[in-house]
Amino acid sequence: MTKKPLIEVKSLQKQFPVYGPFGKLGGVKQTVHAVKDVSLTLYEGETYGLVGESGSGKSTTGRTILGLTPATAGEVLYEGKDLVKLSKSEMRKFRKELQLVFQDPFSSLNPRKRIGQTLEEPLIIHGLGDKEERIEKVFRILDIVGLQKEHYYRYPHEFSGGQRQRLSIARALIMNPKVMICDEPVSALDVSIQSQILNILKALQREMQLTMLFITHDISVVRYISHRIGIMYLGTIVEEACTDDLFAETLHPYTKALFSAVPTGKKQERIVLKGEIPSPLNPPSGCVFHTRCPFATERCRQEVPALREIRPQHKVACHYAEEEKQWSN
Ligand SMILES: Nc1ncnc2c1ncn2[C@@H]1O[C@H](COP(=O)(O)OP(=O)(O)OP(=O)(O)O)[C@@H](O)[C@H]1O
Ligand SMILES: [Mg+2]
Structure with a gap:
C-alpha cells in the first residue's frame, strides 16, 4: 500500500520575542528559538509520535502546524495549500478538519x-x-x-x-476532523486511565482513518500509539523512523541516551547525559546536541547536520551516524 502524504511540514520555524521587565516599551530583548527547523510528513491514516524533553518545542510545533500560532518561516502543505500563508478567514475553512486535543483539557x-x-x-x-x-x-x-x-x-x-x-x-x-494533533493527552493521568484513553485514540484512528500527530515525552506511550516516531531536541528533529525500526536500532546519540533511561526489553547500559538542555534563547551553533554529546568534534560545533535517510525510512541528523564510534546499541 502506498502511503498518501496528508500534511507536509517543510523547514518550519517559530521564534518568540521575549521582552525585559519593561515589556515592549523596553524593546525586544531576545528571541526564543522554540522551533528551529522541523520537517515532517503526516501520512493519511497514520499516527506520528513526536517525543522530546520538556521545552524541546513539541507543543509549539503542533500549534504552528495548525496555525494557532503563526509560523516565522517554512511551509505546512495541506490539500495543495500552504497553511502558513493563509489568512485567518481562509484558514477557517480548514479549521474543522484540523483539530487539537490539548495538554490541559480544563483550560479548553x-x-x-x-x-x-x-x-x-x-x-x-x-x-x-x-x-x-x-x-x-x-x-x-x-x-x-x-x-x-x-x-x-x-x-x-x-x-x-x-x-x-x-x-x-x-x-x-x-x-469529523481529518487530522488530530494530540498534545500530551494522557500525561496527567494515572496509568490505567492512560491506557483507556490510548485505546480509544487507537480505535478511533483505525476506524475513522484519522491522521494523528501525537505529542508526548513518554517513550512507552509513543511506542504503543505511533506508526512512526520523530525525536525532538531543542527545536529540531534529530531522528525519525518507523516505530519498530527505531526500537530495533537507534542511530542518534541523543535517542540512545533517551531510550537508555526506559526499559525496552533489550540489554542496555544506562547513558547519562552531561549538563542541562541548553536554553532556546541561545541555542548552540552547529549540531544543537554538541554541548552534551560525548562524541562531538569541531565539525559538530560548526556545521548543522542535515536530517538524512541512512536506512530505508530511517533518518538521522548526526554527522557520524554511519560510523562505529558511537555507543553500541
Ligand atoms: N508564547 C511563548 N512566548 C515565549 N516563549 C515561548 C512561548 N511558547 C513557548 N515558548 C518557549 O518555547 C520553547 C518550547 O516550548 P514548547 O511548549 O513548545 O515545549 P514542549 O516541548 O511542548 O515542552 P513540554 O514537554 O514542557 O510541554 C520553551 O523554551 C518555551 O519556554
Ligand atoms: Mg508541550
Missing part, C-alpha cells in the same frame, strides 16, 4: 457551559444539522469516548481528570 473547556452546549457549539457555528440532529451527534460522540448521555448536562468541574480528557477528545471529534 468553558467552565460556565454545560458540556453538551460546549460540544454542540461548533456544529451551530458551522450550521450543521438541526437541534435534534446536533444532540444526537453529541450523544454519539460521548458514547465513542466512553461517556454517558447524562454527562451532556454537567459542567466541566463535575468531571474527573480522565473524563475531562475524554471530553477534549470528544470536542475535537465532533467536527
Whole structure:
C-alpha cells in the first residue's frame, strides 16, 4: 500500500520575542528559538509520535502546524495549500478538519457551559444539522469516548481528570476532523486511565482513518500509539523512523541516551547525559546536541547536520551516524 502524504511540514520555524521587565516599551530583548527547523510528513491514516524533553518545542510545533500560532518561516502543505500563508478567514475553512486535543483539557473547556452546549457549539457555528440532529451527534460522540448521555448536562468541574480528557477528545471529534494533533493527552493521568484513553485514540484512528500527530515525552506511550516516531531536541528533529525500526536500532546519540533511561526489553547500559538542555534563547551553533554529546568534534560545533535517510525510512541528523564510534546499541 502506498502511503498518501496528508500534511507536509517543510523547514518550519517559530521564534518568540521575549521582552525585559519593561515589556515592549523596553524593546525586544531576545528571541526564543522554540522551533528551529522541523520537517515532517503526516501520512493519511497514520499516527506520528513526536517525543522530546520538556521545552524541546513539541507543543509549539503542533500549534504552528495548525496555525494557532503563526509560523516565522517554512511551509505546512495541506490539500495543495500552504497553511502558513493563509489568512485567518481562509484558514477557517480548514479549521474543522484540523483539530487539537490539548495538554490541559480544563483550560479548553468553558467552565460556565454545560458540556453538551460546549460540544454542540461548533456544529451551530458551522450550521450543521438541526437541534435534534446536533444532540444526537453529541450523544454519539460521548458514547465513542466512553461517556454517558447524562454527562451532556454537567459542567466541566463535575468531571474527573480522565473524563475531562475524554471530553477534549470528544470536542475535537465532533467536527469529523481529518487530522488530530494530540498534545500530551494522557500525561496527567494515572496509568490505567492512560491506557483507556490510548485505546480509544487507537480505535478511533483505525476506524475513522484519522491522521494523528501525537505529542508526548513518554517513550512507552509513543511506542504503543505511533506508526512512526520523530525525536525532538531543542527545536529540531534529530531522528525519525518507523516505530519498530527505531526500537530495533537507534542511530542518534541523543535517542540512545533517551531510550537508555526506559526499559525496552533489550540489554542496555544506562547513558547519562552531561549538563542541562541548553536554553532556546541561545541555542548552540552547529549540531544543537554538541554541548552534551560525548562524541562531538569541531565539525559538530560548526556545521548543522542535515536530517538524512541512512536506512530505508530511517533518518538521522548526526554527522557520524554511519560510523562505529558511537555507543553500541
Ligand atoms: N508564547 C511563548 N512566548 C515565549 N516563549 C515561548 C512561548 N511558547 C513557548 N515558548 C518557549 O518555547 C520553547 C518550547 O516550548 P514548547 O511548549 O513548545 O515545549 P514542549 O516541548 O511542548 O515542552 P513540554 O514537554 O514542557 O510541554 C520553551 O523554551 C518555551 O519556554
Ligand atoms: Mg508541550
